[in-house]
Amino acid sequence: MRAALVVTGTEVLEGRVQDENGATLGRWLTGAGVAVERITVVGDDLAAISAAVGEALGSGVDLVVTTGGLGPTHDDRTMEAVAVATGRSLAVHEGALAMVTRALAAAPAGASGAALAEGGRKQATLPEGATVLPPAGSAPGAVVPHGGGVVVVLPGPPWECLAVWRTALRVPAVARVIGADPDAAPVAVMMADVVESEFMDAMGALQPEAHGLVVGVCARPGELEVTVRPPGPGADAFVAGLSVSFPGAIFSTEGARVEEVVGRLLAARGNTLGTAESCTGGLIGALLTSVPGSSAWYAGGVVSYADAVKHSVLGVPGALLREHGAVSAEVAGAMAAGARERLGCDWAISVTGIAGPDGGRPAKPVGLVYVGIAGGGTVTVTEARLHGDRARIRLRASTMAMHALRTALEA
């Protein structure tokens, strides 16, 4: 099966917004064994969108997915463009109108009723014969059959796009293309500290295709996510092979993020965690608390960005800061020990480092990071030199700290 994606949004063409939907859908479809042949990004322009959808349909793909352009304003033209490309007329869909009206009733006050009603009617106007997809935010999506293929129209905000996509999988015209039972989740192997080229070497030896498996690989900073379809004994044997090739690297076979794994390990012990963050500035806390129910095991943290806060709130001795500098193994250890004590928790993780772009020196370059772990009667510190821009170094340092804790908890 073959697919093409059409991403709409002048803000994407102009580089003001980085599109996430193309990558998310590309990963999803590849994992499901559907070949994504092209992603076309076009602006909020009726002719440009309908041309891109028309070209995609003309190339004979089985599935065209559009994202964006479903809002209430004049420059949201995707439904109209899909109607043009599929030769259908537009009409207000009563089911969609009811859905939009319900969503608007929950919207914040302030907007005028007339404007809301007009925008709502626009959002409920679909190509005739389309199957409506209930909104996750306020914009309904649609499934529009065309010839032997099908067009799926999704909203642009990433969380809405993914939520409406999941709904689309239950529409028979879409399920026929995807093949995969949407409820049959793939085996999702999460691996830490495995380089993609090493993984590709191992793949060559394990030969998943010879066993009828479709394997998708997605690299994240410091991690690999490997999806294996279909689930079953073949997939299990493949995962067993991976665990031999990469001892200790697999931290989930259900696609769990490291923050979820750390939470489960802490909850199983009845332990609590605290954080002390410098260059990551709260990112580790934000990742940990993105897990629903994290209050059961996460006590809180200190973002000790200024040295004065490291000293006053975490109790890092001033002499240590003066002698070794804030970015040092000694201070990382003292931050972790201080957080554990001051926050009254069983474990604490700390990060101090230089995220750049400024502040690097030959002895302490941008990317130098120390991670501390306090708990189980000891304090340990790991040094790393990370690469990339400020955002990547901060994310990689956060992930590294959580993996260091995971390893300590699994020991």
Place this chain on the structure above:
Amino acid sequence: MRAALVVTGTEVLEGRVQDENGATLGRWLTGAGVAVERITVVGDDLAAISAAVGEALGSGVDLVVTTGGLGPTHDDRTMEAVAVATGRSLAVHEGALAMVTRALAAAPAGASGAALAEGGRKQATLPEGATVLPPAGSAPGAVVPHGGGVVVVLPGPPWECLAVWRTALRVPAVARVIGADPDAAPVAVMMADVVESEFMDAMGALQPEAHGLVVGVCARPGELEVTVRPPGPGADAFVAGLSVSFPGAIFSTEGARVEEVVGRLLAARGNTLGTAESCTGGLIGALLTSVPGSSAWYAGGVVSYADAVKHSVLGVPGALLREHGAVSAEVAGAMAAGARERLGCDWAISVTGIAGPDGGRPAKPVGLVYVGIAGGGTVTVTEARLHGDRARIRLRASTMAMHALRTALEA
């Protein structure tokens, strides 16, 4: 002037790598007044790349830029594809060969000499009549004129792509298209607390099209980004009209994020900021510290997830927590006041709320959020009821807190 981009790479289609080059070039070209009409992502496939380049040339754009597919291996086919699309033959370019040979001499050891030489000859093989662009890594780029337009062929690694792009700007055929004028950057109006449908109402009254303006709207949680082109008196009048329709809503006309605006306001006063976060779990700190140089005005924060931390680290009285609960105006105020004092800063912002999916009750439903601001001799608290999933509520609450501080700093 009009442009189209062709991004190559199967790893991008499959979502294993997030393309950055399209956004970088899109931003660059838009700023230079060149309209980017389309970004096409295709795999490492000769027919797919040459079709995409051919379609772009056929659409009559002045400039086509390709990225990726210039490496030494068999699946790097972009030069070949550009030759096909422009009807040129391929030949080893002696100047390019000398550049590649020099770059390879500096390459890490390990690869065999014969393989390097073969790969190098491949990388120096360009469409006939092309202008070579010196490599930033090991792959030279090329400028290939075609009809009234020009094709610029750039390498895929983002830093190489940008470096070779800067070299391309000096080639007369490219300079003729770009004619860069920094004043051509659009006016980027950032507005807080404006609903998209209300904005649509105002647009109807202001009639930007009647004044020759092109207006784009991008909604983010709690914010709208509105771009207005071309810049000049007409755009200024439109922005003035918006500021009358939405008093106090505009916080930047240069596309600055609220965390940058808050940082500038604090820096201008020589003031420092602290944070006290409960349901946002460190997200506000992470956003503030995503701004390079934020250490000049951000002291740090406390993620007081557990009530014990609110009490012990921030000094929120136990009686207040027992009487009003952790999610209350009283506790939000005490958190902000406590953070300001304990972190030793001029201003502090606090957030406490229920992000869900669990923990809601009829009196305190999911989405109930209190934001506190301490500074300038007072403590103020705002209540809000936010919608969406856990991630959206947390992001919206973080943005809301930063806007509350911005308003206080602007007062």
